[in-house]
Amino acid sequence: MQILLLALRRLAASLPTLLLILVGLFLLLQLAPGDTVDALIAQMGGGDPAMAEQLRTFYGLDAPVVVQLGRYLLRLVTLDLGFSAIYGKPVAEVILERLPVTLLLMVSALSFAFAAGMALGVLAARRVNRWPDTLISTLGLVFYATPSFWFGMMGIVVFAIRLAWLPAGGFEQIGSGNTGLTRVLDIAWHLILPVATLALTYLATYLRIMRASMLEVLTLDFVRTARAKGLGETAVVLRHVLRNALLPGVTLMGLQAGTMLGGSVVVESVFALPGLGRLAYESVVQRDVNTLLGIVFVSALLVIAINFIVDMLYAKLDPRIASGR
Amino acid sequence: MRLSRRHLLLSGAGLAAMAGGLPLGLPGPALAQEPRRGGVLTVHVGSEQRILNPALRASTGVYIITSKIIEPLVDLGEGGKIVPVLATAWESTPDGKTITFRLREGVQWHDGKPFTSADVQYSAMELWKKHLNYGTTLQLYLDAVETPDAHTAVFRYSRPMPLDLLLRASCDLGYVVPKHVFEGSNVLENPANTAPIGTGPFKFVEYQRGQYVIAERNPNYWRQGFPYLDRVVWRFITDRSAATAALETGAVQLSAYNGLPLADLDRLRQDDRFEVSTRGVEGNVFNNTLEFNTRRKELSDKRVRQAIAHAIDVDFFLENFLYGLGKRATGPIPSTSKEFFPNNPVPYPYDKARAEKMLDEAGYKRGAGGVRFSLRIVPIMNGEDVPLLATFIQQSLQQVGIRVEIVQLDIAGALSAVYRDWNFDLATGWHQYRGDPAVSTTVWYRSGSPKGSPWTNQFGWQSDKVDQLIDQAATELDPAKRKALYAEFVAEVNDALPVWMMTERPFYAATSKRVQNHHNVPRWDSGDWHDTWLLPA
Numbered sequence: 104m105q106i107l108l109l110a111l112r113r114l115a116a117s118l119p120t121l122l123l124i125l126v127g128l129f130l131l132l133q134l135a136p137g138d139t140v141d142a143l144i145a146q147m148g149g150g151d152p153a154m155a156e157q158l159r160t161f162y163g164l165d166a167p168v169v170v171q172l173g174r175y176l177l178r179l180v181t182l183d184l185g186f187s188a189i190y191g192k193p194v195a196e197v198i199l200e201r202l203p204v205t206l207l208l209m210v211s212a213l214s215f216a217f218a219a220g221m222a223l224g225v226l227a228a229r230r231v232n233r234w235p236d237t238l239i240s241t242l243g244l245v246f247y248a249t250p251s252f253w254f255g256m257m258g259i260v261v262f263a264i265r266l267a268w269l270p271a272g273g274f275e276q277i278g279s280g281n282t283g284l285t286r287v288l289d290i291a292w293h294l295i296l297p298v299a300t301l302a303l304t305y306l307a308t309y310l311r312i313m314r315a316s317m318l319e320v321l322t323l324d325f326v327r328t329a330r331a332k333g334l335g336e337t338a339v340v341l342r343h344v345l346r347n348a349l350l351p352g353v354t355l356m357g358l359q360a361g362t363m364l365g366g367s368v369v370v371e372s373v374f375a376l377p378g379l380g381r382l383a384y385e386s387v388v389q390r391d392v393n394t395l396l397g398i399v400f401v402s403a404l405l406v407i408a409i410n411f412i413v414d415m416l417y418a419k420l421d422p423r424i425a426s427g428r
Numbered sequence: 429m430r431l432s433r434r435h436l437l438l439s440g441a442g443l444a445a446m447a448g449g450l451p452l453g454l455p456g457p458a459l460a461q462e463p464r465r466g467g468v469l470t471v472h473v474g475s476e477q478r479i480l481n482p483a484l485r486a487s488t489g490v491y492i493i494t495s496k497i498i499e500p501l502v503d504l505g506e507g508g509k510i511v512p513v514l515a516t517a518w519e520s521t522p523d524g525k526t527i528t529f530r531l532r533e534g535v536q537w538h539d540g541k542p543f544t545s546a547d548v549q550y551s552a553m554e555l556w557k558k559h560l561n562y563g564t565t566l567q568l569y570l571d572a573v574e575t576p577d578a579h580t581a582v583f584r585y586s587r588p589m590p591l592d593l594l595l596r597a598s599c600d601l602g603y604v605v606p607k608h609v610f611e612g613s614n615v616l617e618n619p620a621n622t623a624p625i626g627t628g629p630f631k632f633v634e635y636q637r638g639q640y641v642i643a644e645r646n647p648n649y650w651r652q653g654f655p656y657l658d659r660v661v662w663r664f665i666t667d668r669s670a671a672t673a674a675l676e677t678g679a680v681q682l683s684a685y686n687g688l689p690l691a692d693l694d695r696l697r698q699d700d701r702f703e704v705s706t707r708g709v710e711g712n713v714f715n716n717t718l719e720f721n722t723r724r725k726e727l728s729d730k731r732v733r734q735a736i737a738h739a740i741d742v743d744f745f746l747e748n749f750l751y752g753l754g755k756r757a758t759g760p761i762p763s764t765s766k767e768f769f770p771n772n773p774v775p776y777p778y779d780k781a782r783a784e785k786m787l788d789e790a791g792y793k794r795g796a797g798g799v800r801f802s803l804r805i806v807p808i809m810n811g812e813d814v815p816l817l818a819t820f821i822q823q824s825l826q827q828v829g830i831r832v833e834i835v836q837l838d839i840a841g842a843l844s845a846v847y848r849d850w851n852f853d854l855a856t857g858w859h860q861y862r863g864d865p866a867v868s869t870t871v872w873y874r875s876g877s878p879k880g881s882p883w884t885n886q887f888g889w890q891s892d893k894v895d896q897l898i899d900q901a902a903t904e905l906d907p908a909k910r911k912a913l914y915a916e917f918v919a920e921v922n923d924a925l926p927v928w929m930m931t932e933r934p935f936y937a938a939t940s941k942r943v944q945n946h947h948n949v950p951r952w953d954s955g956d957w958h959d960t961w962l963l964p965a
């Protein structure tokens with residue numbers, strides 16, 4: 104019950120923010136030169152004024168901006184995200200098609216980055232200033248500094264073209280008719296490179312944070328107490344230090360979940376994956392206001408949900424947080 | 429892994445073909461050229477157009493998919509001749525106002541209904557004339573289409589329509605869609621726009637947005653025994669380098685219309701697994717343009733525009749930025765257009781000294797810091813070469829004392845800045861020639877285009893003589909006289925230079941050597957692929 108109340112409070116607090124974001128974005132998009140019909144005609148390679156006029160009327164672009172915004176918000180109240188100009192079908196449907204791919208990519212990459220970052224961070228902290236620490240920290244820095252498109256392209260060149268171990272892109276084998284486990288394996292096989300690419304850049308941040316907070320916690324009094332009462336080093340690290348050192352990493356994951364939704368544009372393009380990031384990018388280029396606002400709306404809901412889960416996790420990891428409230 | 433998967437897939441297809449009782453070409457090197465049935469051709473598409481209806485959207489990105497599913501009245505055959513598809517014969521009355529098409533009998537839509545003249549009538553009046561880009565202009569004077577019987581369509585025009593213009597334009601703008609599917613609905617919202625129903629060799633199966641389109645063999649195709657392929661899959665890959673990777677791994681077998689980066693095209697030319705060529709793309713040529721806003725005082729002077737043309741070394745650009753994939757343009761009508769090319773020399777050879785002299789004569793002497801005046805250039809991002817050319821123009825003009833500032837916008841922004849707001853001094857993008865100057869070329873020069881229409885004369889330039897030549901040529905029925913009118917038109921606009929056609933470039937296609945009978949007609953990428961087949965991997 105308390106959790107539900109907290110959830111509702113969170114949601115209520117984020118509603119004004121959501122509205123501000125949507126209105127701001129709508130107005131911002133009006134400032135961009137050209138509209139969706141310009142973009143459509145550009146993509147067709149030419150059109151004529153009669154056709155352009157028809158399309159503007161069809162998409163309701165001939166109305167004043169205020170009227171367009173009013174129409175949009177009214178529809179939103181009824182949870183209708185509107186009609187996508189470039190896809191020619193309801194925005195909700197367009198987003199729903201893309202959401203599973205994005206979530207799969209994001210969750211896999213985040214989990215991998217989080218797990219590997221934690222493990223390497225602990226390892227580096229345990230051997231601080233010795234060669235494993237130097238090696239891990241340097242590698243982390245290299246991953247962090249390398250742009251993800253380069254990782255992606257190099258991955259394709261090495262593993263898809265030279266070695267032919269992995270597919271060069273796509274979400275699954277097209278028209279293979281795979282079902283069940285075969286399909287799951289096929290998708291996993293296709294996602295190895297993109298997930299690795301996306302995770303590597305995030306890995307470094309977790310690694311650094313984990314290493315720093317491990318080092319900090321290791322100097323605290325209760326660690327000395329734990330050692331004094333005769334616990335082995337592994338038990339001290341796992342049961343006492345790690346649990347306390349996890350908090351900054353979890354916070355970071357909550358923050359990054361939001362950026363990862365839109366941040367995978369590059370990876371989605373390089374690996375030809377039909378995700379939300381590419382959809383958002385295309386909506387901007389195509390000036391498809393409805394789709395873009397829809398994505399922002401859905402992303403905002405996701406970020407709120409994820410941050411809520413992160414809050415819950417805090418309480419689980421550190422009971423002091425829950426009792427302090 | 430890769431080999432075994434592909435092997436399995438293909439042998440599976442072969443078995444399916446045998447089981448279906450289809451004649452199967454005997455395997456073996458002796459009969460290597462015997463067409464082999466079956467197989468899946470996978471094609472790279474770089475720009476997802478989303479509307480799969482060529483009677484609604486005239487664009488190479490739409491044709492490359494839908495022309496296998498939906499067919500036009502006529503098409504370009506070998507040597508650029510007009511060949512029958514859904515129309516079998518055509519004739520025009522001497523006044524050019526009535527054009528009659530005899531239509532093919534025994535053709536069925538993919539849903540089993542017969543194809544008749546009513547479908548042609550509906551497509552022409554409701555889609556080509558009302559909605560299709562360039563179609564609305566071409567069919568502006570189309571009053572009615574009469575259907576005296578199920579296989580005759582009579583087009584009635586209120587002004588003379590040259591038969592050769594209509595036929596050449598109909599290869600692109602004459603795709604026929606079924607009346608019974610579209611009638612009574614809002615044409616723009618009809619579900620068949622994304623799940624097309626046609627008469628072509630392949631039937632639409634599935635469209636996964638952002639991923640792929642699949643079409644399969646139409647067993648009831650009117651060309652008996654065709655097509656050879658079981659399936660065609662179009663994959664949307666927006667990242668061009670990733671598309672090259674897909675081609676190299678064998679995941680796709682074809683990338684058309686300059687879908688790959690120029691650097692990769694250049695590299696694949698040396699790779700004997702692929703053919704990189706302009707063969708079979710002759711029907712489509714484009715130019716890099718330099719457009720002048722003649723409302724700007726300096727640019728209103730013809731001598732300044734000409735001087736700018738003399739100041740830019742186009743050959744250097746072609747060689748060093750475009751890997752030599754193109755040549756200098758002679759004007760708005762490219763040398764590949766046999767019917768209309770006036771065979772004129774390249775105007776404005778590179779001559780920096782002459783450019784300087786002309787600018788001096790026009791009264792724009794070098795001032796402080798050697799600068800004569802400043803201009804802003806808007807690149808219209810049609811392709812990867814456009815920003816390069818903008819930079820090249822900037823640096824070339826710097827040399828003759830014109831300072832140029834590049835205004836970076838994305839394509840929607842650039843189009844509205846140049847063609848709607850007239851907020852530019854120079855603009856550079858592409859002009860695409862579509863078989864006949866009257867389709868999409870003369871609009872670049874004819875005055876009176878409404879403000880805001882992209883790729884039309886929004887340059888503040890007007891010439892009575894040119895307007896007259898354009899109008900006359902559009903309704904001239906005698907092909908020889910049309911050609912002469914267009915030659916005169918080219919000479920006029922080359923001299924006045926409201927827009928300068930800098931390069932003449934064919935589109936390149938990269939094709940795996942597994943693909944057979946490819947690019948054997950002038951607009952093959954936008955053709956029907958009924959005789960295309962695949963060698964085993």
